[in-house]
Amino acid sequence: MTQYKLSGIGNAVVDVISHANESFLDEMGIEKGIMQLIEQERGEVLYAAMNDRLQTPGGAVANTIAGVGALGLPTAFIGRVHDDALGQFYAKSMQDSGTDFVNAPVVGGELPTSRSMIFVSPDGERSMNTYLGISTELGPQDVPEAVASNSDMIFLEGYLFDKDKGKEAFRQASRLTRAGGGKSGIAISDPFCVDRHRIDFLDMIGNELDYVIGNQ
Structure with a gap:
C-alpha cells in the first residue's frame, strides 16, 4: 500500500496579495492586468511597498496538491524554498493544509524563496509580478x-522544463513512481513553455508519462 494518493513537483511560490489603486500602479510602474516575471531586486522593492499583505502558499501544481490534501487524501509536494521567512511560512502552511512538504528549506545560497506580488485594483483586476527565485x-x-x-x-x-535540472527531476520522479506501480503525468502549463521545449515535451509524454493535462 502506497503512502500517498497524489504527489506533485513544481514551483513553490508564495502568493502575496495587496489592494492597490491606479495611482500606486502607475507610481510603481506596474502594468495592470497581466503577469510579469521580474528579477530579485524588483521583487524586493515591490514586496516592501505592499500594505496589509495577505500571504498564502501557491504555485500551479502546489495548489492542486493542497486542494486534494484538504479533502483528506494523503498528499505530498516536492518543491524548493529558501530557509528565510517566506520559505518557512510556505513549508509550514503546506503542512498545516494537510500536504506533506517533503523538502527542508535550503540553508545558504543567494536565491530567496519565490514570491508572486499580486496587486488587486478597486475594479477587481489583478496585476501579478512574479520572482521565481x-x-x-x-x-x-x-x-x-x-x-x-x-x-x-x-x-x-x-x-520547470525551462532548466535542464528540472527535466532531470521530472524524469527521476516519473521513473520512480512508475517503478513503484503508480502513474505519472504532467500539466504542460503554457503555450510559450511548449514552444520552447516542444521536442523534450513530446519525448517525455510519449515515453515516460501516463497522462497529460492541457486545454488546447
Whole structure:
C-alpha cells in the first residue's frame, strides 16, 4: 500500500496579495492586468511597498496538491524554498493544509524563496509580478525516492522544463513512481513553455508519462 494518493513537483511560490489603486500602479510602474516575471531586486522593492499583505502558499501544481490534501487524501509536494521567512511560512502552511512538504528549506545560497506580488485594483483586476527565485533550481537531488516510489500518482509542472535540472527531476520522479506501480503525468502549463521545449515535451509524454493535462 502506497503512502500517498497524489504527489506533485513544481514551483513553490508564495502568493502575496495587496489592494492597490491606479495611482500606486502607475507610481510603481506596474502594468495592470497581466503577469510579469521580474528579477530579485524588483521583487524586493515591490514586496516592501505592499500594505496589509495577505500571504498564502501557491504555485500551479502546489495548489492542486493542497486542494486534494484538504479533502483528506494523503498528499505530498516536492518543491524548493529558501530557509528565510517566506520559505518557512510556505513549508509550514503546506503542512498545516494537510500536504506533506517533503523538502527542508535550503540553508545558504543567494536565491530567496519565490514570491508572486499580486496587486488587486478597486475594479477587481489583478496585476501579478512574479520572482521565481530558488524554486527554479529544483533538481533530481530534491526528489526523495521514498516519496516518488510510494505515490499512486505524481503530477509534474511544465514550467520547470525551462532548466535542464528540472527535466532531470521530472524524469527521476516519473521513473520512480512508475517503478513503484503508480502513474505519472504532467500539466504542460503554457503555450510559450511548449514552444520552447516542444521536442523534450513530446519525448517525455510519449515515453515516460501516463497522462497529460492541457486545454488546447
